[in-house]
Amino acid sequence: MAERIKVRVRKKKSKKKKLVKRLIVLMLLALLVVGGVGVYKIFNTISAADGTYEELERGEKSKLRDEVVDIKKKPFSILFMGVEDYSTNGEHGRADSLIVVTLDPKQKTMKMLSIPRDTRVHLSGDTTGTKTKINAAYAKGGKEETIETVEDFLGIPIDYYATVDFDGFKDVIDEIGGIDVDVPFDFDEKSDVSKTKRIYFKKGNMHLNGEEALAYARMRKQDKRGDFGRNDRQKQILKAALDQVFQPQNLAKIDTIAQKASKNIETNFRITQALALQQIYSGFEGNDIETLSITGQDLTLANVYYFEPDEQNLANVQSELTHHLYPDSTADSSDSSSDSSDTTADGTDGSADASVSSY
Secondary structure: OHHHHHHHHHHHHHHHHHHHHHHHHHHHHHHHHHHHHHHHHHHHHHHHHHOOEOOOOOOOOOOOOOOOOOOOOOOEEEEEEEEEOHHHOOOOOEEEEEEEEEEEOOOOEEEEEEEOOOEEEOOOOOOOOOOEEOOHHHHHHHHHHHHHHHHHHHOOOOOEEEEEEHHHHHHHHHHOOOEEEEEOOOEEEEOOOOOOOEEEEOOEEEEEOHHHHHHHHHOOOOOOOOHHHHHHHHHHHHHHHHHHHOOHHHHOOHHHHHHHHHOOEEEOOOHHHHHHHHHHOOOOOHHHEEEEOOOEEEEEEOOEEEEEEOHHHHHHHHHHHHHHHOOOOOHHHHHHHHHHHHHOOOOOOHHHHHHHHOO
């Protein structure tokens, strides 16, 4: 009797062991499947991010740098260019949104400057001595010309860039389920889909799809603040899009979002640098960003509207950005840089500035 009992007990233990083994195998299989999907998504996301990489003809270093800047140790700058080419079927687009960001990885500080698209400057590749709108630089020489023109205008190096096709950005907005914005006032704007279709915006909270978000970003004429108001709405859209991307339902399809974004973004920022930057600025919030502005006056020449920057204000902006990029420089060298910036505020010498003030 005892032997039978022992046998039965052994059989029970054996069955339990088999059951535990099966459960462990099933759990391992489940982990492998989940892990496999995760690896697949990560691989696709990184591949899509790498697809956005486009090195500049100048190489990795700005003409105003002695060496390539290490973004983990030293302050650096990024130029964001919002490219409008939907009205020209992708040909000879204009950079209608220019945002310069400077970042200090040690102090974890960030400054942001929007350059009005109608700002009157010398283009870096123009040898005639004439001035035109800064957004014409992209139509003339693409991102290379735009970067050099901004460098001349502000007197600082542009280390990195990112171009965003706002027409294609619609696809990303739709993919993440739209965005929520706080509309500052009632207005309407024509759709890029049809010349006869208008999209109406009401003051207060609104949920926008891709087509509506693009119209919201484009409107300028009905805004009393002109380019400045439009720039604020564009920054509002970018922040809302980032907030939406980090929603659980969108994190689950981050690879799809990255693939759509890769079709509409070009940058010389590598994925490894972006990951390092994310670690450095972990916990950084939008309220921590210091926003700078260029003031000036309206100017009409030959029935063409321009924005003419105030020379003193521009010199102050140049000085502040220079100090942010070179915090370790001495007071003397900083003053020297500021003087140099005054000389090259618009990419030319002081005599050219004197001729501008005569208008």
